[in-house]
Amino acid sequence: MAFETIIVEIEDHVALIKLNRPDALNALNTQLLGELCTALEDADSNDKVRCIVITGSDKAFAAGADIKEMSEMSFVDVYNINLFADANDRVTAIRKPIIAAVAGYALGGGCELAMLCDFIIAADTAKFGQPEINLGVIAGLGGSQRLTRFVGKSKSMDMNLTGRFMDADEAERAGLVSRVVPAKKLIEEAVSAAQKIAEKSQLTAMAAKEAVNRSYELPLSEGMLFERRVFHSMFATEDQKEGMAAFLEKRTAQFRDK
Numbered sequence: 001m002a003f004e005t006i007i008v009e010i011e012d013h014v015a016l017i018k019l020n021r022p023d024a025l026n027a028l029n030t031q032l033l034g035e036l037c038t039a040l041e042d043a044d045s046n047d048k049v050r051c052i053v054i055t056g057s058d059k060a061f062a063a064g065a066d067i068k069e070m071s072e073m074s075f076v077d078v079y080n081i082n083l084f085a086d087a088n089d090r091v092t093a094i095r096k097p098i099i100a101a102v103a104g105y106a107l108g109g110g111c112e113l114a115m116l117c118d119f120i121i122a123a124d125t126a127k128f129g130q131p132e133i134n135l136g137v138i139a140g141l142g143g144s145q146r147l148t149r150f151v152g153k154s155k156s157m158d159m160n161l162t163g164r165f166m167d168a169d170e171a172e173r174a175g176l177v178s179r180v181v182p183a184k185k186l187i188e189e190a191v192s193a194a195q196k197i198a199e200k201s202q203l204t205a206m207a208a209k210e211a212v213n214r215s216y217e218l219p220l221s222e223g224m225l226f227e228r229r230v231f232h233s234m235f236a237t238e239d240q241k242e243g244m245a246a247f248l249e250k251r252t253a254q255f256r257d258k
């Protein structure tokens with residue numbers, strides 16, 4: 001399928017999805033969000049893809065939802081289309097691992113999109129924020145919920161109430177991003193991390209993703225039960241036999257996703 005607001009490249013089992021609305025700092029309008037979700041679903045069902053990277057430009061991962069598009073909407077409009085529910089549901093339904101490679105602005109919906117990914121690698125130029133309050137609205141794609149789980153109440157309140165931006169180092173210290181790399185090396189580092197994941201058993205990687213994500217939804221005792229059940233079930237796979245045999249035989253495992 002041909003896309004107008006994103007670019008998709010698939011190489012070495014990694015789908016690199018680049019947001020591409022340079023004139024609007026990758027503001028997330030309906031078209032871009034729709035194309036992004038379709039590209040993610042395509043990658044999820046493509047046997048050649050084992051890990052996905054989403055990135056933007058040097059200046060902006062995404063500067064938020066498209067304010068021009070939203071400004072004309074009424075309560076009835078946004079309520080009837082359930083604005084942003086579809087994007088949230090479609091991205092969270094992706095089973096393969098997704099890395100956000102963030103340079104420049106990741107604001108509002110941009111920060112929320114990065115948080116919808118499984119982890120964030122940030123360039124040293126990255127700036128995160130939930131400035132919706134300056135527009136007379138609150139976050140609508142996870143900025144008051146996921147951000148609070150990532151960075152805790154105090155910093156999340158600070159971000160959501162003052163609308164200030166967090167730089168990459170602060171975001172790493174706060175636990176929002178997993179690592180900070182020089183801007184010039186962002187794509188190289190993100191793709192290399194994705195390739196490392198692509199070398200694992202896909203079955204196991206998807207199970208690990210599912211288990212970590214459950215930790216956001218469940219109390220600890222239920223989460224531990226879920227983890228243990230999934231862990232036990234891995235012993236029914238060929239990849240568990242292969243992984244452990246390869247360790248004992250001092251060779252690289254050849255996983256077959258079975």
Ligand SMILES: CC(C)(O)CC(=O)SCCNC(=O)CCNC(=O)[C@H](O)C(C)(C)COP(=O)(O)OP(=O)(O)OC[C@H]1O[C@@H](n2cnc3c(N)ncnc32)[C@H](O)[C@@H]1OP(=O)(O)O
Pocket residue numbers: 023024025027028063064065066067068084105107108109110112131132135138139140141143
């Ligand atoms: C998803 C929800 C529910 O949570 C809601 C949201 O996401 S609301 C949006 C939250 N984001 C913002 O409020 C950020 C808005 N943008 C800015 O504050 C600034 O653009 C900036 C600080 C990111 C960068 O400033 P600067 O370098 O001065 O560039 P600009 O001239 O402002 O921008 C260039 C160009 O891009 C357009 N732009 C930027 N952001 C958006 C946006 N979110 N929606 C639509 N268009 C955006 C901006 O209007 C400029 O376009 P032109 O005027 O040149 O046509």
